[in-house]
């Protein structure tokens with residue numbers, strides 16, 4: 001698999017692709033695939049150095065206009081920024097990717113940290129989807145991707161609030177997929193399972209995984225989502241995750257699912 005696959009999305013939606021949390025991980029993979037597809041890019045992240053370096057790299061590799069928009073998505077002024085971006089650029093594709101994942105017992109995480117997670121995972125997603133998506137709807141073309149999580153399908157111990165915020169993104173994308181069908185604007189929620197990025201490494205989650213939790217690379221997650229956009233409302237990118245998610249969220253009683261998840265996370269954390 002390469003990031004040079006012609007996805008035909010730039011031909012379908014036109015303009016710039018705005019990717020949040022673009023500096024690293026899954027967001028960076030989205031940016032690379034979209035640059036290869038011919039999109040000019042708006043790379044939104046709070047990490048200035050990495051974002052600027054990525055914009056330079058992708059501009060020269062693909063001869064596109066890639067700009068870094070350094071900002072904190074939890075900033076209450078995001079609405080004004082988003083409106084400026086929409087006024088300044090025709091945004092054909094929006095990837096709501098940035099997210100905070102806090103792994104710990106619910107009450108050991110401060111309320112402030114939970115609220116910041118809510119602001120980034122839900123409020124920023126709502127603000128961007130509303131402001132950027134409304135301009136797409138007026139033009140009659142565009143694509144909106146919301147990066148949810150497999151944990152959003154069932155809830156998760158130790159990721160209680162994170163999983164709840166991911167359920168928000170999942171349901172927002174599903175409603176929009178249905179409501180906007182036939183309008184030229186597509187929506188998709190992508191629900192990755194465990195993916196090898198910095199937070200997973202920092203949380204020490206990638207080791208000693210049970211057989212039913214595969215670990216994904218960020219590039220196939222992003223590519224899978226871009227291929228699925230316009231074809232279906234949701235995607236769990238990896239086959240192994242689709243099987244586990246089907247079993248855990250549709251077959252087993254919820255209390256069994258949550259017990260299995262609790263034991264798995266405790267084992268992965270060495271507890």
Ligand SMILES: NC(=O)c1ccc[n+]([C@@H]2O[C@H](COP(=O)([O-])OP(=O)(O)OC[C@H]3O[C@@H](n4cnc5c(N)ncnc54)[C@H](OP(=O)(O)O)[C@@H]3O)[C@@H](O)[C@H]2O)c1
Nearest residue numbers: 021023024025026045046072073097098099149194195197
């Ligand atoms: N990795 C997984 O296993 C997995 C599984 C399911 C879903 N997901 C979802 O996939 C998405 C990407 O995750 P990832 O693992 O690729 O994470 P990552 O490697 O940490 O990348 C996320 C990027 O978003 C940026 N960001 C975070 N908060 C921000 C804010 N307030 N304003 C602007 N930028 C901000 C981060 O910058 P800083 O690091 O400087 O804060 C980072 O560059 C998230 O929504 C996550 O919930 C991940």
